[in-house]
Amino acid sequence: MDELDELDPAYYSINSTASVPEFLAVSKVYAREVVEHYGLRVTVSDLEWEVSKRAKRRAGAVRYRDGKPEAVSLTWELFENRGWEAAAETIRHELIHVHLLNEANDGSHGERFRRLAGELGTHVNCERFAEPKWWIRCESCETKLARYRRSKLVENTESYRCGGCGGALRVEENCD
Template sequence: MATVSPERYRVSPECSHEEFLAVARVYARAVADEHDLSVPVNRLDWEVSTRAKRRAGAVRYRDDRPQTVVLTWGYFERAGWAAMAATIRHELIHVHLIEETNDPSHGDRFRELAGRLDTHVHCERFTDPEWWVVCVDCGAQLARYRESKLVTDPDEYRCGDCGGQFRVERADET
């Protein structure tokens, strides 16, 4: 369980992106130090995404090395600092596991560390999708935020759960 209090590092969405990233870095260093994570916080680039709609954060890496931690501003605005601090811990686990085992997945080691660092394995939806792709047989629903091939050509795809066909509904029409 984390003892570095995210509350101590709290910032509000009224801050600038630069201020937000400065606090995120300092908080990340404290968490990495507390949990002995092999995370080169100062060597990583830290960025804000104002476009992401379905992820709260991400780690970009090249040649099996973490390069950049990206944090989603919209998630911070909607969910607040405590949720973003959990996302920072989540991304630190990814960096640690990439550094240690070249494993960017949400597998067993990730889940174990997520429990230790008191963070989520997957982020909650924080933006409404533009479309819902719905299986006509089993009713499975897939949220889509961009006009992908699945949205434009649903007849070319089948449901992974039951093999059924899909139909597409605009989210504002459901």
């Protein structure tokens, strides 16, 4: 591939009816191409590749120990709801984390991450892709907090205050 050519994720596209093993196989092939195209310090085959069917707030994650990347997890619901393009963007995002962990023991979304995210055409933070079960809403400033699982905040909203303005909170079941 010529250095001026763009790496087109659509070339690797797989539709959301694919099985988990098919999705992971395509994800790894695409990840290898991204690493080669952008010169990232990542060995795709050294990583475990996993799918999370529980995650609701994160599109992906890198699991690491002592600064050494061990696994990349991709969220199935993101793929089902948003398709391959969103999954490919998440793969690029997670590869940046692996690269920076390998280069500088840095797993953050700091300046280096933001610069590489721009180069690789990926997000720094993902947009919501799953509907929360509840919204916690401030009665004063109307701040909304999404909640996907039952928690102390959902169960005892009256015991908490808004972190921004100190206002009272109320819980609303999401009917969307």
